[in-house]
Amino acid sequence: MNAQAKSLVQIRDLYKRFSISGDFLDQLKFRGGKLVREQQHVHAINGVNLDVQRGEALCVVGESGCGKSTIARTVMGLLKPSAGSISYGGERIDHLSDRQILPYRRKMQMIFQNPYASLNPRMTIAQTLEEPVRFHNPKASATEVRDKVHEVMQSVGIDPSWGKRFSHEFSGGQRQRISIARALAVDPEFIVADEPISALDVSIQAQVLNLMMDAQESRNLTYLFITHDLSVVEHFGTRVAVMYLGSLCELAPTKALFATPRHPYSQALLSAIPRLEDGRPAHIRLQGEVSTPVNLPSGCVFHGRCPHANERCSREIPTLIATSEGGQVACHAVQEGRF
Amino acid sequence: MALLEVNNLEVRFGLRSGEVTALRDINFSLERGERLGVVGESGAGKSVLGFSILNLLSKPGYIAGGEILFEGQNLAAMSPKQLRSIRGNRISMIFQDPMMTLNPVLTIGQQMVECLLAHRRISRTDARRIAVQKLKQVQIPSPETRIDQYPHELSGGMRQRIVIAIGLLMDPDIIIADEPTTALDVTIQAEIMDLMLDLCERNSVALMLITHDLGIVSQMTRQAMVMYAGRIIEQGPTKEIINDAQHPYTQGLMNALPQMALPGQRLNQIRGSMPPLQNIPTGCAFNPRCDYVMDACRHELPGFTRSGGCRVACHMVAQMKLEEEAAARALEVN
Amino acid sequence: MSEQIQPLDAPPSAWQRFLDSHLWHSFTKDRVAQFSLLIFAAYAIMALLAPLIAPYNPYDPAQIDILNAEMPPSWEAGSDPAFWLGTDAQGRDLWSTILYGTRVSLTIGLCAVVLQALIGIVIGLLAGYRGGRIDSLLMRFADVQLSFSTMMVAIVVLAVFQATFGTELYQELAMVMLILVIGIAEWPQYARTIRASVLAEKKKEYVDAARVIGLKAPRIMFRHILPNTLSPILVISTVQVANAIIAEASLSFLGLGMPVSEPSLGSLISSGFEYIFSGSWWITVIPGAVLISLVLVMNLLGDWLRDVLNPKLYKG
Numbered sequence: 001m002n003a004q005a006k007s008l009v010q011i012r013d014l015y016k017r018f019s020i021s022g023d024f025l026d027q028l029k030f031r032g033g034k035l036v037r038e039q040q041h042v043h044a045i046n047g048v049n050l051d052v053q054r055g056e057a058l059c060v061v062g063e064s065g066c067g068k069s070t071i072a073r074t075v076m077g078l079l080k081p082s083a084g085s086i087s088y089g090g091e092r093i094d095h096l097s098d099r100q101i102l103p104y105r106r107k108m109q110m111i112f113q114n115p116y117a118s119l120n121p122r123m124t125i126a127q128t129l130e131e132p133v134r135f136h137n138p139k140a141s142a143t144e145v146r147d148k149v150h151e152v153m154q155s156v157g158i159d160p161s162w163g164k165r166f167s168h169e170f171s172g173g174q175r176q177r178i179s180i181a182r183a184l185a186v187d188p189e190f191i192v193a194d195e196p197i198s199a200l201d202v203s204i205q206a207q208v209l210n211l212m213m214d215a216q217e218s219r220n221l222t223y224l225f226i227t228h229d230l231s232v233v234e235h236f237g238t239r240v241a242v243m244y245l246g247s248l249c250e251l252a253p254t255k256a257l258f259a260t261p262r263h264p265y266s267q268a269l270l271s272a273i274p275r276l277e278d279g280r281p282a283h284i285r286l287q288g289e290v291s292t293p294v295n296l297p298s299g300c301v302f303h304g305r306c307p308h309a310n311e312r313c314s315r316e317i318p319t320l321i322a323t324s325e326g327g328q329v330a331c332h333a334v335q336e337g338r339f
Numbered sequence: 340m341a342l343l344e345v346n347n348l349e350v351r352f353g354l355r356s357g358e359v360t361a362l363r364d365i366n367f368s369l370e371r372g373e374r375l376g377v378v379g380e381s382g383a384g385k386s387v388l389g390f391s392i393l394n395l396l397s398k399p400g401y402i403a404g405g406e407i408l409f410e411g412q413n414l415a416a417m418s419p420k421q422l423r424s425i426r427g428n429r430i431s432m433i434f435q436d437p438m439m440t441l442n443p444v445l446t447i448g449q450q451m452v453e454c455l456l457a458h459r460r461i462s463r464t465d466a467r468r469i470a471v472q473k474l475k476q477v478q479i480p481s482p483e484t485r486i487d488q489y490p491h492e493l494s495g496g497m498r499q500r501i502v503i504a505i506g507l508l509m510d511p512d513i514i515i516a517d518e519p520t521t522a523l524d525v526t527i528q529a530e531i532m533d534l535m536l537d538l539c540e541r542n543s544v545a546l547m548l549i550t551h552d553l554g555i556v557s558q559m560t561r562q563a564m565v566m567y568a569g570r571i572i573e574q575g576p577t578k579e580i581i582n583d584a585q586h587p588y589t590q591g592l593m594n595a596l597p598q599m600a601l602p603g604q605r606l607n608q609i610r611g612s613m614p615p616l617q618n619i620p621t622g623c624a625f626n627p628r629c630d631y632v633m634d635a636c637r638h639e640l641p642g643f644t645r646s647g648g649c650r651v652a653c654h655m656v657a658q659m660k661l662e663e664e665a666a667a668r669a670l671e672v673n
Numbered sequence: 674m675s676e677q678i679q680p681l682d683a684p685p686s687a688w689q690r691f692l693d694s695h696l697w698h699s700f701t702k703d704r705v706a707q708f709s710l711l712i713f714a715a716y717a718i719m720a721l722l723a724p725l726i727a728p729y730n731p732y733d734p735a736q737i738d739i740l741n742a743e744m745p746p747s748w749e750a751g752s753d754p755a756f757w758l759g760t761d762a763q764g765r766d767l768w769s770t771i772l773y774g775t776r777v778s779l780t781i782g783l784c785a786v787v788l789q790a791l792i793g794i795v796i797g798l799l800a801g802y803r804g805g806r807i808d809s810l811l812m813r814f815a816d817v818q819l820s821f822s823t824m825m826v827a828i829v830v831l832a833v834f835q836a837t838f839g840t841e842l843y844q845e846l847a848m849v850m851l852i853l854v855i856g857i858a859e860w861p862q863y864a865r866t867i868r869a870s871v872l873a874e875k876k877k878e879y880v881d882a883a884r885v886i887g888l889k890a891p892r893i894m895f896r897h898i899l900p901n902t903l904s905p906i907l908v909i910s911t912v913q914v915a916n917a918i919i920a921e922a923s924l925s926f927l928g929l930g931m932p933v934s935e936p937s938l939g940s941l942i943s944s945g946f947e948y949i950f951s952g953s954w955w956i957t958v959i960p961g962a963v964l965i966s967l968v969l970v971m972n973l974l975g976d977w978l979r980d981v982l983n984p985k986l987y988k989g
Binding site: 063064171172173174201202203204205206207209210213214228229230231232234235236254255268269271272273274275276277283285286289290 | 380381480494495496497524525526527528529530532533551552553554555557558581591592593595596597598600602603605606607608609610612613
């Protein structure tokens, strides 16, 4: 019960499919002399359950096409789930209308991956930052809006006097700071960060991560942090969720995951990080080709590449089971104690 | 004689706002079978370096000075025709985006065969046989059927393997790889790196690996150079640079990695960002961001100082070396 | 974080930004563009100031004397120094009539394009941003519209109007009718261009950011996406004005355009056409040359804009 009370965002049985067959006319095909309607789907998320606890930084990691960005966008309401629900503070929000969701827009904000595309090139920095403040505080006076914008700009290390400039006059790192400032401008309590540092240089990545950690401390933020970079997760995350082909493989406290990864995929992923050690990389070799989310494999989505897979894995979809380290893992081999 | 020797290379861009120097004082050499890492952040000039070695710079960039000696011949002064016989044949290049190399309307096989026929006098069937064999080398499953597929039918990792196979097609002496795995997932990246390492060792191909990832450099290369704002600031054996970096920028890069800080603690950041080429500070280009900045750094371009097996362009390191030598001499006298 | 803040020069003014822009820079280098703009500006000023520049008012019957009809231009034998470009078949000063005609042609061209742009931008934005069924519906509608040629629609509509309401009313409303017909017939050009660039812009993250703020669709479309599609709008507008002027001239030439009492360049050419074989070539040829050069410089400007504003050509 306690865990329920603490959880801020709840994702329940989430499914998301995208049609890739175009419009109705494109879907009509001739098969054996008959006209049939065929639709192909990308199965981006397949039954994910995830809770974000208040005050934590939950990291979702996985490789491209695993559905991590789709989760971020579905939580933010940018996409409608195909099935399942998303709740915020106990209230279901995934089926709300544009008007009903407005109060939640103040509480939930998002930081994007590409600092070159996430700022409107035709707006000055001040215009970009004033817009959310004005929109959510229609009664605020011009001075109040300006003061608020100055405050957030200062808190992300951007000189307020730069407000009259356009985004193309700033470097990638500065733009990402501005993007963070825009998210902070409405004083949210929950921030979804979709690969916020992967487009940045190493030395700038550190600056932005530090800034996000500062903001978390000073503003009591909760993060849902999407990334493909496990080394960042180790540093930043409270808990880590590892995803593969739209399914959750493992969910564990960061320390536990890095010390003893349980799922074979987590192990492979961890071993593949290029470390600052000389000598050849000693990564776990995965067999087979990466399957696509268009034709999902039966059973466990990872069984085609898994070194420990057996017949059951190709038949039955594993469910999450609790581990001794306080995490959860979805793997038949772990459950049966096969490795 | 080194296989590739670059002396005092200088590259400029004629922009409408004026001439901009993109690379200066570039000196290095690459031996047969050697693996050299070029590390730097975006804007450091590392990709420009890769392009300029093959004289592939497009307008408004041009080689303004220095020489690029490949087996003693200066590539910078060669005719386009001579260059064509070297490009793709003796020196090949692998890019970050495989689709930069692959033509989407030709099958893999057509592209590889065309490439072979352009450089060698062999029959079409022989060319195809060689192509299949190279695909096998890069561990493409069932190469005989894959060879007739189009690039879009393959996954990202597969495409990059094909690009490597094309790079290896002519049995080149040097492969220049510009961020070859940046667009790939970590597990695929690890496989591709493994493969490249293996192929280079087996065929004694020299590899020049351009990347921003220090982890990859430390695992893949024996020599490394770190670039900042168009200059080499530190070069030497990879091991020394990784374990005992001398230049404050290299140290900063290393320390900024998340694995260098305790979990939950702030990362050690370098303040500011790389200056644009039009606006490089006088003196040491790194001085506005450096924690150890001295007066000399603001006025004087630092020369290279030997430190162990490395060459470092830093006033502070130079001064420390002088002091060390003085102390050693003082000890001898005593 | 305070060490991040570095002093910076004052932000450049809008004028300074313009002088630093790629647009201005390439303009200073491109002779053809400079020449075209100069000619176009000259035409625009002439049209705007026609009542001040023109020695006679061609709309005022009191200033027209039929006895002056078909005077040749001043460099031909038998000319009258009062009419340096000669006179037309009704005795109007050709120079004054051309000035007023250019004014009419440009007005129709610009207004028709404003109308096209208004319809096209709204429909293109809606189709591109909403997508799905609305998109399919609007775009099929545009396809249908495009499959009727502009000329055909215009001829049918104008002829029917003339037949139903009589020539007198038609002559009164000719300008409005021409603007409406040309404006409505050509909107799909805009709608398609806008839709294509909206589809590209919609994928960018700043649109998602605006949605995350909670902004409503119209505001995102007009405040965020529209300003980022201005480049293609600008390019297509230049070409479309030229096209509209040609369309008007063609219709006038066919007798469905401006009445002879208030001639545009097209109706002037048309009215002189009967006399071309009787030796009065100037009534047709001089306005024709004016029309051709006007359309040519606009197309040249459009080409130049397209080259400059196409990011693929200079950022690559």
